[in-house]
Amino acid sequence: MEFKHVIFDLDGTILDTLEDLALAGNHTCELHGWPTFAVDQYRYKVGNGMLKLVERFMPAEYAGDGMMFQTALAEFRSYYGEHKEDHTAPYPGIIDMLDAMRKTGVTLAVLTNKDHAAAVPLIERYFGPNRFAVVQGRIDAYPPKPAAPVTLHVLEQLGADPSSTLYVGDSNVDIQCGHNAGMRAAGVAWGFRGTEELEREGADFIAHTPDDLLRIVQG
Numbered sequence: 001m002e003f004k005h006v007i008f009d010l011d012g013t014i015l016d017t018l019e020d021l022a023l024a025g026n027h028t029c030e031l032h033g034w035p036t037f038a039v040d041q042y043r044y045k046v047g048n049g050m051l052k053l054v055e056r057f058m059p060a061e062y063a064g065d066g067m068m069f070q071t072a073l074a075e076f077r078s079y080y081g082e083h084k085e086d087h088t089a090p091y092p093g094i095i096d097m098l099d100a101m102r103k104t105g106v107t108l109a110v111l112t113n114k115d116h117a118a119a120v121p122l123i124e125r126y127f128g129p130n131r132f133a134v135v136q137g138r139i140d141a142y143p144p145k146p147a148a149p150v151t152l153h154v155l156e157q158l159g160a161d162p163s164s165t166l167y168v169g170d171s172n173v174d175i176q177c178g179h180n181a182g183m184r185a186a187g188v189a190w191g192f193r194g195t196e197e198l199e200r201e202g203a204d205f206i207a208h209t210p211d212d213l214l215r216i217v218q219g
């Protein structure tokens, strides 16, 4: 077995959350009469956490307006909290792939920039309570990935060595996240961003299907 542990990104990698994130973003914009965005445009706004997402959909004229930012963030979190399961679903083949990895003794974890308070119930709802040994969302104690400390915290909880652990994600942030913590990183072609960005960022592997990922992990 090439890898003993696999740490997954959440949004755009195992769970397709794009539409619910986009609808929550546009709802917040509509409350203020701001311009909204096509769902596809959110592919490039998600990935650095909800604070960055709000910054990216707020009109430029409010940059630096802390009060407005806090208001919009609270509105976004409240709407997304209520609607985060409306259109969200695991990508096809993901659950079978996770179970096949676990059957061969690989330990699985999730490290996402999604708020920890939103990530945990989504994981439980779509993946059940036992598939992942560790679930770590964004918390105030750590800067968001790709900064290494939160990733090292997950590795420590897993008792995992970076050399035998693979990070799997769908964006440049995810490839950086793996590399910053001394891991190899695989990019998934089915996610929000596509393969060009992942190759440009130096992904060690590209998986076009969940079966590809299984083969990469098995070596």
Ligand SMILES: O=C(O)COP(=O)(O)O
Pocket: 009, 010, 011, 012, 046, 047, 048, 049, 050, 053, 111, 112, 113, 114, 115
């Ligand atoms: O940016 C977010 O909120 C979540 O992004 P991630 O699951 O791809 O880390």
